[in-house]
Every structure is written in structure tokens, then in C-alpha cells.
Amino acid sequence: MILISDYYDSYKDDDMIILGLETQDRLTLPDGNQWHIRIDKLGCDNKGNYFVCDYKTNARIKLQEEADSDRQLAMYSIWVRDKFKDAKKVVLKWHMLAFNKEITSERTDEQLKELQEEIVEIIQEIEEATKEKDFPTNPTKLCDYCLYKSECPSFRHLAEIEELEEKKEELRADLIEFAKQKGVDIVYGSNAKASVKEFDKIVLPEDAEAKAAFIKLMKDKGIYEECSMVCYPKLNSKALKGELEGEIRGMVEIVKDWRVSLSRRKEGGRGEE
Ligand code: SF4
Secondary structure (H helix, E strand, O other): OHHHHHHHHHHOOOOOEEEEEOOOEEEEOOOOOEEEEOOOEEEEOOOOEEEEEEEEOOOOOOOHHHHHHOHHHHHHHHHHHHHOOOOOEEEEEEEEHHHOEEEEEOOOHHHHHHHHHHHHHHHHHHHHHHHHOOOOOOOOHHHHHOOOOOOOOOOHHHHHHHHHHHHHHHHHHHHHHHHHHHOOOEEEOOOOEEEOOOOOOOOOOOOHHHHHHHHHHHHHOOOHHHHOOOOHHHHHHHHHOOOOOHHHHHHOOOOOOOOOOOOOEOOOOOOEO
């Protein structure tokens, strides 16, 4: 919070015109490959100066030579020059928030040309290497920016599942529409048939307050007992902790079972939430 308020105090009167936040674009390299452009803040002034701002929360302040040799910032600079023909100067800024300082850097056209050639060479090397040897995937948070995620063996199945889910939903909607139009409740395919029947269902209140009021009303009207269920997880936990006594404990059995859990993976990473 202090970092944000320090930053705000320092920049509240800044007259930079903001052109984009968390930009999403791609820079096409001379060999046809693409470089992902995601700039924290892109701004300009009315003198033709453009600013590529990157926010850093590192506990160690970065050095000037690090900014001067940073590839990513420089590639962003190429993109800015390509997109904004009026750009006279592109200033790369690292906002070191923990120190309330900024480190700026610039590149000459010559440096940018060399960098682009260097990147193209590195890509060629990687492409050559992948032809000759096994190149295992290395999933990290950066995978979200990867152009090849849908083809990557580590993620391909996720894309396929999403695609199948979408197709399933489309097919379901088509079947319902078809059944409605034809006035039928079974649709026959070449080797399967689908039963399509309309039915009524209730939708329970979702927000916490309405839910509580609804349950209270059910209790007041005497239908709660009839319509509610035994809470198995709570009962299970009580039994395992030895909190069930006497007759009740005698009626439940404790046995061994297996638990196989699926959990949502963190975006782009190996970890789990
Ligand atoms: S998605 Fe991740 S692991 Fe797969 S190719 Fe891209 S960067 Fe590598």
C-alpha cells in the first residue's frame, strides 16, 4: 500500500498521456516469428516522446546497466517505433516501486537493429536444436504469453477439452432447437439417439442474505427437515475425530477408501491452487 501511495504522490501531477495499459500485441520479426508485446503502461507527451513503463516490485534495485541491456524493454521500443511513426524518442522506464525511483534507458536505431538480428539468430538456433534433439516443455507462468500454447504437449489437451466442451454446448443447443422446430422429443442419429425433453426446475436464491431468508422460511413453514439432507462431510469429520458417541457411533462404520483429487492449476504454472 505504501508503494502505491508513494508512487501516486510522485506521479500525480505527471502530464504523460496514457496510450495503453497491459497492452496486448505482437511484433512481427523479419523472419516471420512474433514477439509478444505486453507493456505495463505506454504513454507519450506532445513532443513526440514515447514512454514504455515497466513496474518492478523487486526488493533489490536494478542497475542502470541492467536496464541498458534488457532485451524485452528494447523489443518493446522497436514495436513503439513501428506503431507510432511520429515517435521521435522512445524512453524505457523501470519504476522501482520499493525505492520510489525510476531507471530509464534508450536505444539507438543501430542497437535495435542488432538486437532484432540477434533475436532472429537465437530463434533459428532454437529451431535447429529442436529438430535434432528432444526439447522438453518447461511450463511456467510465462506460458500464458506463449504463441504455441495450443500446440504445446503440456497444454494441448486443455485446449482440446475446451474445444470439446464448446462443441458439446453447441450440439446441445442445436439438438434442443431441432427438437423444438420439429416438435419431437427424440432425435435419431445413425448410431445413437438423443432424448430431448423440456422440464421445469427451480432456481434457488444465490446471494447469502436471500439464501438465509429462504432457509429460515423453510424452517418456519416446517419443510426444512423434509427437504434438507444429512451433511455427510460434517458427520464424517465428527466420527473420525471421535466426536460421535454411543448409539450413533455404533451405527456408523469406519472403513478405508481412496481419495483421487483434481484441483485447478495455477494459470500457466505447475502448481495448484
Ligand atoms: S506453453 Fe509453456 S511449456 Fe509449452 S511451449 Fe509454450 S512456453 Fe513452453
